[in-house]
Amino acid sequence: MATLTPARRRRHGGMVNTVVGYAVLVFFALVFIYPFVIQLANSFKTEPDAAANPLSPVPQPFTTDSFSSLLGGDFPLWLGNSVLVTVVVTVGRVFLDSLAGYALARLRFGGRKAIFATIVAIMAVPGVVLFIPKFLVLNQLGIYDTYTALILPLLVDAAGVFIMKQFFESIPLSLEEAARIDGAGVFRTFWSVVLPSARPALITLTILSFQGTWNEFPHTLVAVQDPSLFTLPRGVANLVSGSLGSGTQYPLKLGAALLATIPVAIIFAVFQRYFVRGATEGAEKG
């Protein structure tokens, strides 16, 4: 493409560019989508079929064996744990992050700047260096290996507070002022006037929390060890890392991975623009 001279490009370039552009895009779309096709197809295959024809998108014969054995095992338990943790964490984050975000954006109180600076600093701490620290504190508090350990450390996140603060700063003051002149207290103003007008930010935060918590893996690794407390990612990881590198039971593992992916896929399909907003917010506003 790049070698075409301007003159030639003007004559044929548009057409050629479009065709080449589409070809490259379709190729990459295949690269990005086909692994999911493989995942879907192979979870409905028998084990010999999956081993012999891993690339084929058509199971021969079609079987739901992997799913029935998943449902007969620990899988429903992991699913339940994942749902519980995700729901509690998401509700907690949305409420607590927006409370704090609102306070940092609008309320005047001593130490506000210092708190905000600390929150920005916490966002910059890489998650992986916190494995041992988190374990230590859970151990010290005596809540290691409990639901509390799974939920409580995830219940607020600095990034969520940051998003909400930025958002609240962007909405006009007039609404709140009207509410205040009518004599509403701070919490009431926040709850019935500010929050309803923050719907887009709340949806973004809900989606990010849901996706982040549903997919969260390392935290469960340092918070619990009892298999009855495993969430889906932890359970699936356990299925796999047990029989490393061997070709056994792939339909089962892929089926488990598929079921773990579906909720996020549905949310993604419905709320895609909020995902996009979440991902690009950092790039746009800075």
Place this chain on the structure above:
Amino acid sequence: MSTVTTASADRDDRSAGGGRPATGGRGPRQRFGRWLRWPGPFRGGIRGNERIAGWLFVAPVIVLLGIFFLAPIIMAFWVSLTDWQGQGSPFKSGVPFVGGDNYTRLFTEDGLARRDFMTSIRNNIYYVAIVVPVQTVLALGLALLVNNRMLKGKGFFRTAFYFPSVTSSVAISVVFLFMFANSGAINGILSFFGIDGPAWFSDARGLIHLILGVFGVDNPPSALANGGPLGLTWWDWLSGPSVAMCAIMALVIWTTSGTFMLMFLAALQSVPVSLDEASELDGATRWQRLRYVTLPLLKPTMFLVLTLGLIGTWQVFDQIYVMSQGNPAKTTLTPAFLSYRTAFKDFDYGRGAAISFVLFLIIVVLTLAQRWVMRDRDEPRRRFRWLR
């Protein structure tokens, strides 16, 4: 910021007259609201309310972040100075204090601890050196293609490229483990082109060693085999990423490119079309327009993408845990995974914590170094938000 200041000045004016009493207490919610409006210890009115309400509103966040982020970091730093093996509390008097030993063992004392750590650093350096440029270029390329004015079906392609980034890292690692299996999809495709694919996850051979092997250098020259810095021989340092690591890199590039593509896309969409058209009329070639018009405008985004890429790649963990656990022959060991393994498998919490802190330092130093390299007169004021 300025709006906030004016706003609070306004409120100060009003607070001079004191908060007007709420008209009638209807319902519990309102009563709660009134409770928050009670004159506080700082001389009533809205200012006092705001102080109390402000602290109440941020209290849960402060308490939880304090307990689960700040306090643990301090505790872990203490543990990194001890020889705690996981029994009882690390803060009792019986725990042996070893000072900086856990750190010096990583750098100055020859032994397994240093060899493992340096191996993990080597692996991660190759990993960063390949993943960051490839994912950035791929993301930029995809964004440029998707942003094409002529193109229909933008939404579809954007979704297709972005979807992998929102899925569970564990679930997707399982899929790639299957695809890179010995008789899996990838080797199936390779054999279609007449290539005999490797046994990906048991192949510890380094890429640079393999390339040298093509030129007949199968054994290390003695100058490289004997001696080298920090416990590894020069030959080991220069191995390149192992074949197994290449499979993991492929997965990570595949999952993260979509997010970065979206960031580039957002920036591209704010480039005025007229600018592009003007330069086209001036006879600039496609490449010239990209090089001299588009890319300079993308610099802040490029900076963000490189920074996030650098921070993210030094933290690779989930994929290693699921796919390789550091095997084969420790060639997929990374500092993050080594720190986890040292603490939770070898029960050497002190050394594990020390590795975390060194990794933390590496990430901070590299981020600062990169900022300095990419500094500009019109310094883009980026805040790193999506760090995790």
